[in-house]
Amino acid sequence: MPAPDFRDLDKNSILGDKATELPKPLTSCEKNTKRLERCRINQKRYRERQRAIRSSIEQIMIQINTLTRKQRHLTKRKESRDPCRVVGDMFNQLEAYFRLLGCRSDKKVQLDRGREQEMVESMKNSFVFDVVLGDVNGVDAVMELLHRNSQYFDDPTVHLKQLEEVSSGIVTASATLHVTISVSTLCFLFPRLLRTSLSKHCPPFALGKRLLGEQLECECSITFFFDKASGRVARLQTSINWIGALFRVLGNLKEVSNVLDGALIIV
CATH class of the missing domain: 1.20.5 (Single alpha-helices involved in coiled-coils or other helix-helix interfaces)
Known part of the structure; x- marks a missing residue:
C-alpha cells in the first residue's frame, strides 16, 4: 500500500477543528x-x-x-467649693448658656461661638470625666445631650428655686424650666402629633396645632451625686413634671395622655 502524500494536506486538514479553537x-x-x-x-x-x-x-x-x-x-486639683456652691454656679452658667443660644433666633444678634465654647468648658469642669446621666456616659456626651435638647424648644430658660444637701456629697436642686413648643419639639419629641389620627374625639394632629407656640412651665428636680476624691459631679438624676405643665395648657388629663402617648420624653 503506497504511503500517503502529506503535501496535499493543508494546515486545517491536519489540525481539524482545533484550528478554529485557537484564540484570536x-x-x-x-x-x-x-x-x-x-x-x-x-x-x-x-x-x-x-x-x-x-x-x-x-x-x-x-x-x-x-x-x-x-x-x-x-x-485637676480637687474642687474646693462646697457641693451646693458648685451646683448653684452650674445653674447660673446654664441660664447664661440658654440665653446665648436664644440669640440664634434673633437675626440682629450674632452668636458668639467663642463665648459659647467657654461656657461649655466651664460647665464641664464641674463634672468628672465619666459622669453618668441616665443611659448617657461621659462629660462630652452629657453636654451634647444638653445642647441637643435645648434645640428642641424655643426660648428655653431655667430658674433655680432651692438647693438642699440631703446628705454628704448629694445635692438636690428644685428648679422651674420654661420652654416654648416649636415645630422641632413636635418633630423630635412628639412625632405622633404630626400624624393624622383615626380618633374622632381627640385627633393628635389637632393637639399638636393647639400646643404649637405654647409655653410650658415645668417643675423639675435634679439630684447631683459628687465624687469625694475630686469634689466634682459623678452622676445626675433628673425628673421633669411634663404632666403638670401640659395639664395647665390643655386643661384635662385625657388630652395630656394623648399627647404623651408615643412621646420621646421620660415622664
Missing part, C-alpha cells in the same frame, strides 16, 4: 480596554486603602484626644 489575537482597541479596566480596578483598591488608612488615623486621633482630656481631668 486582541486588537489594539481591546488591549486598551483591558488595560483601562485593570487601571480602574487598581485605582478603586488604592482609594479603598486610602479611606481605610484615613479612618484609622481619625479613630486614633479621637482616642488620643479622649485620653488627653481624661488625663487633664484626672490631674
Whole structure:
C-alpha cells in the first residue's frame, strides 16, 4: 500500500477543528480596554486603602484626644467649693448658656461661638470625666445631650428655686424650666402629633396645632451625686413634671395622655 502524500494536506486538514479553537489575537482597541479596566480596578483598591488608612488615623486621633482630656481631668486639683456652691454656679452658667443660644433666633444678634465654647468648658469642669446621666456616659456626651435638647424648644430658660444637701456629697436642686413648643419639639419629641389620627374625639394632629407656640412651665428636680476624691459631679438624676405643665395648657388629663402617648420624653 503506497504511503500517503502529506503535501496535499493543508494546515486545517491536519489540525481539524482545533484550528478554529485557537484564540484570536486582541486588537489594539481591546488591549486598551483591558488595560483601562485593570487601571480602574487598581485605582478603586488604592482609594479603598486610602479611606481605610484615613479612618484609622481619625479613630486614633479621637482616642488620643479622649485620653488627653481624661488625663487633664484626672490631674485637676480637687474642687474646693462646697457641693451646693458648685451646683448653684452650674445653674447660673446654664441660664447664661440658654440665653446665648436664644440669640440664634434673633437675626440682629450674632452668636458668639467663642463665648459659647467657654461656657461649655466651664460647665464641664464641674463634672468628672465619666459622669453618668441616665443611659448617657461621659462629660462630652452629657453636654451634647444638653445642647441637643435645648434645640428642641424655643426660648428655653431655667430658674433655680432651692438647693438642699440631703446628705454628704448629694445635692438636690428644685428648679422651674420654661420652654416654648416649636415645630422641632413636635418633630423630635412628639412625632405622633404630626400624624393624622383615626380618633374622632381627640385627633393628635389637632393637639399638636393647639400646643404649637405654647409655653410650658415645668417643675423639675435634679439630684447631683459628687465624687469625694475630686469634689466634682459623678452622676445626675433628673425628673421633669411634663404632666403638670401640659395639664395647665390643655386643661384635662385625657388630652395630656394623648399627647404623651408615643412621646420621646421620660415622664
